[in-house]
Amino acid sequence: MATPAWSGLARSRNPEFPGPTAAVAGPEEIRRQNLGAVLRYVHVHGPTSRAELTSRLGLNRSTIGALAADLAAGGLVTEEAPVGVRRAGRPSPVVTPRSDRVYALALTVEADRLRAARIGLGGRILDVREASRPAGMSALDAVGPLAGLVRDMARREVADGLFVGGAVAATDTTRDRDGRIRIGGADATIGTVLGAEVAAGAGFVTGDLADFTGLAEHVRGAATGVDDLIYLHGDLGVSAGIIIGGRLVVGHRGHSGKVGHMVVNPGGLPCGCGSRGCWETEVGEAALLRHAGREPGGRGLVLDVLRAAADGEPTARNAVRQVADWLGFGVANLVNVVNPGTVVFGGSLREIYAAEPDPVRRRLDSIALPASREHVRLRAATLGCDGPLIGAAELAFDTLLADPLHVPATGQPEPGPAGTAT
């Protein structure tokens, strides 16, 4: 199995780590890098005046002017006089990403649903569609319904649209026939098949939903400006998106962040992975239902328990606290290993943390080393359920941002016959 295609696409945003001292070729490459730097800046920070770009990127005024003009000529940004500014002298034109025109496709394979979104440069969600994912549907079986959602969106035409690429975020709940857990996305087939189905041969970057959501929270959510962070995503299982030095950690084969299978309780309950006492047996959705004395079930039942806890029902409240305590336990281990600046809670863990932050912090403080825990911030995810889509789009935009004026020619998704979507 090859390294997932997208491992090479994750780029650092941390100026402290200058990256490899690779040999540099010449002026063409410099121009490409500088175009990428300008476009990435407005993609992440939104409309920015030339004057501010000049100071932020450390290039001179005429260089920024030329780069912005080239990007505008390429249809990637607009340049306009700022609105409402009345100062002496000529106002510095504002460079704005063309979110309406330049877009990526972001798809998700979640525990119980499939989603497809068209996301404009700058991270704006232009359109989003959803279908349910029946229990037992493999990531690969999701290709058909996902392609249907994309074709359905394509019916709403984007005038002069520039499709720059796509990405799929998948939860890690698929299993091989022999019972092995595999990340849906690490099986690159889904990206290739989707590309062939919907986008005239453009491959889809594929990867883990928690990784992509962590990236989204880093670029636009609860952990902007933090270069070392752990995003913890809870649903049926628990997995992490780990960002270190501003770069997504993917691991040797793209499987990093399977934190739900850290053994934290050797004498604990059997886990679906075949081991015993894995963290997710104590903090996954099933654990919450178990502690609350409920039958196993889906997201609806989990929300019931959270609501009952919020209403002060003692058993439910106690169940949330028990999960929160174990949550702090595993976070302490991760804090000792990685020393992140921020830990972000998403999915069902977002709700656990929001409801009972104290037991999480208390357990963390009781077992993590002071040097590592005293500066770590715990945060609820701020992008909500848009996180996986926004993160997938970040990776889909990476090819464009690496070389803005040489986007590989790919067909736009074509609208299918009416009623294709499930």
Add this chain to the structure above:
Amino acid sequence: MATPAWSGLARSRNPEFPGPTAAVAGPEEIRRQNLGAVLRYVHVHGPTSRAELTSRLGLNRSTIGALAADLAAGGLVTEEAPVGVRRAGRPSPVVTPRSDRVYALALTVEADRLRAARIGLGGRILDVREASRPAGMSALDAVGPLAGLVRDMARREVADGLFVGGAVAATDTTRDRDGRIRIGGADATIGTVLGAEVAAGAGFVTGDLADFTGLAEHVRGAATGVDDLIYLHGDLGVSAGIIIGGRLVVGHRGHSGKVGHMVVNPGGLPCGCGSRGCWETEVGEAALLRHAGREPGGRGLVLDVLRAAADGEPTARNAVRQVADWLGFGVANLVNVVNPGTVVFGGSLREIYAAEPDPVRRRLDSIALPASREHVRLRAATLGCDGPLIGAAELAFDTLLADPLHVPATGQPEPGPAGTAT
């Protein structure tokens, strides 16, 4: 407390991660990067012909010729006709780092000793001195004796020597007065004080011994060519040097890799950190002695048990196996979290793994996810006790390699009065 100074110095060697798309200034910066790329190549790979540099670095022949000539004029490399090559045409000159002339100072604060080494460009150990570290001596108290070792070395003059910087690797065994565990090196004071003592104001890069040793094993040891690896160092405690995407992970405040304090056994023994069931209570040197029914003690007693186990003494052998089993347990957790390509065992863990590799692998296979464990290689460290010195030197050379012809002017260490060293 500021981020340790060296966090900015760790550079990627992984071409798959191109680093940030930062704006690039111009021809001066290109030349600097290219000089650095050539010098780093011969520093890591040893003497290399211009022809090979041309093909490895993707620059043209005349550019490589000019860069090598500049580095030679700067006294950093020599260029000579290759020895013993008899082929048609002009032989390609071989570029060799001047290990004899260009050197860094590498110091260690280990559990029971202090060391100082002069290490030439290319990673060659030119001179090394050692003093014992009495129990309870803090990292800061070690400055005097370390400075003595350096002054002692300075008596052996390096003709025309170019001192490019220094680094100190410290184990994490220091404690604040209030009982908190601190990495000696994360307290940057030791580097500053040492710089003032021995090197006319050049600061010493400071950091964790396991981090530095992991870097050494990555560049020149058991994990060359592997960009995602975990180096596990055992002595009194256990800590890790984690390298991801070819870059040393330092964490938000420089405290990453405190893996010895992952709780793996919530009902286990109390740990010195105040928690209970930390991994090092099961795999540290004290655990080995405990399982072997011996009194607590130093490295000598640990070696006794390992020797007895090798001789087939049942209690000792069983003790080594118990530690090996717990070693596999913690490795499984780390493999699930990080998905490394290689795990390297060093310090006392090197000997445990070398003696009983099977229980380590067996436990790993029984609890880590197949996708993550099936490709991970377990390896004993190959640099032995030189690892921390070589790793420290790598960081000390980084300033030179980033900008080879503008080494900051620093005084060479001056020889002290006879008998200064302890």
